[in-house]
Amino acid sequence: MAIKIAFTNYKGGTAKTTSSTNLAGGLLKTFPDAKILLVEADGQGNTSSTFSIKSSTIENTMYDVMLKDVPMKDIVINAYENIDIAPANSDMDFVDFDFMTENKREMKVSIFQALKKIPNLVKRILTMKLSEFLTEIDKEIVETKDYFNLLKDKLDDVDAIYDFIIFDTPPEMKAVTASTLAVVDHVIIPYEPEKYSVEGIVRLLRRINTIRNEYNPSLNIAGLLPVKVNMKTKLHNEVMASILQFSMNQKINHFSTRIPASIRFATATANGLPATIVDKRTEKFTEAYYELIDELIEKEIIK
Template sequence: MKVIAVNNNKGGSLKTTTATNLAGVLASEGNKVLIIDSDNQSNVSLTFGKNPDEFTESLYDVLIEELTPSSAVVNVHENLDILPSNDDLIGFDFEVIGNNKKYKTPFTIMKDTCSELKKDYDYILIDTPPSLSLMVGNVFAFADSVLIPFSPESYSMRSLVKVLGTIDDFKAQFNPSLHVLGVVGTMVNFQTILHQQVMQETRRYCAESEIHLFDAYIPRSIRFASSVAYENVPATLGKKSNDVANSYYELWKEIQKNEQTK
């Protein structure tokens, strides 16, 4: 569980919020943590008040230009570093697909270039783009486990089924040790009938698929955005503790408990 990918191919499921807030939980507990931002939208950098356009070295340089990974790492908080992305990452898929002589195993580029980072950190979290792309394939080939944020809206179940199917495919072909930590509800409002129904359906599906659906969930709130806007940190690293930030502490406790019982 050293390298945790946070993935859902549906946008707006709080992937970046989940990755950064869990990183905040881990860092606050004294762990050395790295967040790899594999999404060209660069929201991890923005969460910590950094301008991604000012980075001269990024994940793209590590993957394509063979830059030593530690050279691109940026410290953003005590015990917490990021390996940032920027607009250069838009060209990753085209660069790799267009040069099959150089990239004979296109899904293992991240694993080949970034594995050395494992020795420097207790945990590595990877924020992923909202797609089932070559980049996400690289993340799945490198990660030990996948956490799936799930917003209970219309058509969300379809995305969840696709993500789980893709993980199974990559596990079989590229990373036999990859496993799903579980599904966590995000932006949940149990006062709405739709959310109640979708979460019930999700619980049934996860039980049938032997996938853990966490009891801890992330409520719909503006606190996450407020913390980023006014403090330039995720809510779990904000100065004022609140119930919304505590939801990620509860999630991490449940992740640990669930992993220990396996």
């Protein structure tokens, strides 16, 4: 089975796409025979565009996997050598709305069928308490999809094909991100060391723990990853020190790797390829992602 890793943060601009694509590139260089799948869960399509793929023109995407039960393997396209992508586009922006709409319709159908199925329910309903009615109905209604677990069993057809599956998630904690966390092995939380970072991480950890308790008991918080770091900035150093102390208190890993602020952040999602594929490993920005891989290997997250 593949090692499944997600990059997640509520906040936009925390290098989730940059980190997921550069981790994929670094893994390819480190393990040339490995097969890697990038799952693009963000409707902006930046993971695809990093590999010069226009996801806006693709018919079936992660939206169709989540809501229309299209097999994952049917949407996968090759991006570069042993790196494939399960693409997404702006359709993903409607996952929540379309799920609610469809779920509402299915619920009405289920109630209708239950009313016909339960003996004399229609006659008895006028004298029943609401709690009694709900008990009767709940016995018959089966939800076909879970809002927080839309990827349940959806990776079965690709799990054995790939060595690594890396998820790029949107800056939110609704259906898409929650469903991703419900199926991955590890979550990496990239954060920019700025004001309110600690508060944001605390909120995110609460939601991650909820998903772990409800859906994915084996979900591991691989660690907190500082990104866009300028070591010459006093604020960055102070925030990282604060978050490091917090992580130690909570017994959560804080990566030693620092992803530096770089012009590569401005170009990382432009057409082309990730820096870890095209740049020399000795480049400061690129080297940081290889340091991250070394840490992941050391902590036996990558084997």
